[in-house]
Amino acid sequence: xxxxxxxxxxxxxxxxxxxxxxxxxxxxxxxxxxxxxxLGMTPFHAFILSFVGSILPxxxxxxxxxxxxxxMSRGRVSKQWVEWFSKRGLRRSxxxxxxGFWGLILFVGIPLPGTGVWTGTLMAALLDIRFKVAFxxxxxxxxxxxILISLLSHGAFGLLGMF
Numbered sequence: 001x002x003x004x005x006x007x008x009x010x011x012x013x014x015x016x017x018x019x020x021x022x023x024x025x026x027x028x029x030x031x032x033x034x035x036x037x038x039l040g041m042t043p044f045h046a047f048i049l050s051f052v053g054s055i056l057p058x059x060x061x062x063x064x065x066x067x068x069x070x071x072m073s074r075g076r077v078s079k080q081w082v083e084w085f086s087k088r089g090l091r092r093s094x095x096x097x098x099x100g101f102w103g104l105i106l107f108v109g110i111p112l113p114g115t116g117v118w119t120g121t122l123m124a125a126l127l128d129i130r131f132k133v134a135f136x137x138x139x140x141x142x143x144x145x146x147i148l149i150s151l152l153s154h155g156a157f158g159l160l161g162m163f
Contacts, residue, residue, distance in 0.1 A: 029117070089122035096123055
């Protein structure tokens with residue numbers, strides 16, 4: 001799927017491709033860094049572009065998701081979608097509820113499937129965590145995840161280069 005997206009964006013520079021990939025849900029920074037390194041970028045360049053791309057949607061999502069969900073809850077079909085998304089977003093929210101700021105940092109910062117900026121932002125919005133608390137926590141968590149993924153990707157690509 002990532003290859004198809006990259007081919008669709010062939011008119012864009014590799015930097016723009018990485019920024020867009022990092023801003024997409026599911027792929028985020030965790031997928032954009034290895035792609036950027038495979039495109040020949042240095043790990044630092046890959047990290048910076050991926051971090052910026054993945055953090056850009058956060059303020060819009062934090063401020064806009066509740067009004068959008070409220071509006072969508074009025075329709076029968078869209079209400080079911082909002083309920084499903086809300087249940088999914090709150091599925092692993094117990095640590096974030098318990099530890100607040102620090103829990104949100106850990107949730108976003110640990111690079112595992114189902115965690116990340118988009119899910120953390122959705123969770124923060126659904127738990128009514130204020131913007132001035134949620135944004136710094138997501139920012140720091142994303143920074144941690146980016147550093148970990150950069151180290152893992154650089155090591156993996158370095159090992160492949162030995163063979």
